[in-house]
Amino acid sequence: MAHPHHGKWPGPGGASEREGGTVTIAAYVAGGILSLAATLALYRAVRGPSILDRVLALDVVLAIIGAALVLNMIVNRHLDNLILLVTVSVIGFIGSVTVARFVTDRK
16 A cells, blocks of 8 residues: 655645745745746856856756756655655766766866
8 A cells, every 4th residue: 555645745735825825926036046947057058168157057967957856856745756866966966976087186
């Protein structure tokens, strides 16, 4: 038998209308900021000028994807993206460590 709250946000039933409206407004603002940040990071990834700039920009894009996943989980009150969030975070961490080792080995 499945747990009745499996995949759902823990806690009582839901927020009041006022709180829900505040969360919605904050989510739209945060989504806009994340979209702008992703656009700027992708621009840096394409333009460079160095390979290190491109790799760092892609690392920032992964962090933005993680933030967007968290925002989605907050707005929709679920935990379905948690595994994906951990996966994106681990990929970003491994990529950053790999680049750092590569850069220090070249010096």
